[in-house]
Amino acid sequence: MTVTIFVPRDAAALALGAEKVAKAIAHEIEARGLDAKVVRNGSRGMLWLEPLVEVRTEHGRIAYGPVKAGDVKGLFDAGLLTGGDHPLCLGLTKEIPFLRQQTRLTFSRCGVTDPLSLEDYRHYQGLKGLEKAIVMTPAEIVKEVTDSGLRGRGGAGFPTGIKWKTVMDAAGPQKYIVCNADEGDSATFADRMIMEGDPFVLIEGMTIAGIATGATRGYIYTRSEYPHAIATMSQAIEIARAAGILGPSVMGSAHAFDMEVRSGAGAYVCGEETSLLNSLEGKRGIVRAKPPLPALQGFLGRPTVVNNVISLASVPVIMDRGAAFYRDFGMGRSRGTIPIQIAGNVKYGGLYETAFGLSLGEIVDHIGGGTASGRPVKAVQVGGPLGAYFPRALFDTPFDYEAFAAKDGLIGHAGITVFDDTADMLKQARFAMEFCAIESCGKCTPCRIGSTRGVETADKIRQGIEPEKNKALLADLCNTMKFGSLCALGGFTPYPVMSAMTHFPEDFEPAPMVEAAE
Ligand SMILES: Cc1cc2nc3c(=O)[nH]c(=O)nc-3n(C[C@H](O)[C@H](O)[C@H](O)COP(=O)(O)O)c2cc1C
């Protein structure tokens, strides 16, 4: 029987040499006249093991990693096709602790299947949610999503069902589903992994959203820095269209739905939903004032659902397994699972899907394994560039929207950046202000001007110029930005700045004279 060898096609694996590894494996198969084939799967999300090569054996899939092209000959000599022993052998993939301890609902197929095989997709529960949705009324679908407790995974945590209901109830000759795949937050790659590793789940989720709200067209808005995701998503859309999943009659039903991928130039503010809509319409990516809500007047002024990739990709499993199944995971008002992305100075970086509720310390110390440098963890920034820096003293905070908000933090898109004790938190605070100054759309003064003044003030603190007065000024600037900005770019930049000042006051003391003179 033909043996299947899996080599990821995910961008992270490609960056680490997966293409060369795949070619070397194909070469060995041919040179040795073996009955084996290579399937290019998505990533399992264990980035320190990429490129992770797997072989399907009678006992299950056996993993090897990280594999370099130069290792391939030795792997074949060691009996790769039967899961032979080798220093790179990691045993059964599903038994690797990082993977075994996860609850993979949204990412259940990612890394398991050939992303562009509809056959694989169906084999692993794909399209079951859509099949159910087709025979339900829009109100029933919306109720199921509402009851599941699903909240937007893009950052704001707004209940997805309520947003869908607003669009369902809105009158309009044309409605739209817009998938926010801009993924601008630092330390985040979950959206990209889904688009490259299981694109049909996003197509299925968007189609269900269309049926629920009466929208017949969908757009995936992503950034040009994601060429592999764009290519895979576009191919998957064509395959789905050819199979009758997309088009005038979704899976033979009376519902029409079709979609396409659009790419932007990659401005952080274009991830903000109204700015995204402007960009999608071909205009400058500048934030629109709300109201009107995009749900009522969104793309081209029509009722529009704007949802993050993970929000939409979580819908198929909810429809398939039911709202109660999904809602049973999690804590408080944070229901279901969340794909946590662990990055920065960390030993085991990658994607870890789990129910809400793990403590930050468990995630960083146990799952992430502490820093890659081996030095003590000093701070963790959760939620991208607008997220707060948490010190070890806050490591008991459970991963939950409300628990983080109660400690002046946010979960955002669930990206975590780890820093060791060499991090300079005044520098990080300055960076937050600088990032805001560069990325600001320029529409409102507190953000546009405040961020530049923030950079100057941080520099004065560093130089020891009236440090107490300038620290008070920085806090005052933050207060103005927090309450006077139109969107969360200006409004949340104070979180990293103030958390750095509050939790690491020693870093805001003037530098010793030697450094100041440099
Ligand atoms: C500056 C800024 C950048 C944002 N970037 C993203 C992004 O990259 N992806 C995303 O899904 N949401 C982003 N958001 C949040 C969106 O405005 C919006 O809340 C989200 O797309 C709604 O989808 P959800 O309810 O599924 O989370 C950003 C918001 C702001 C203020």
Ligand code: SF4
């Ligand atoms: S806060 Fe900044 S990014 Fe947001 S609308 Fe105002 S100027 Fe634009």
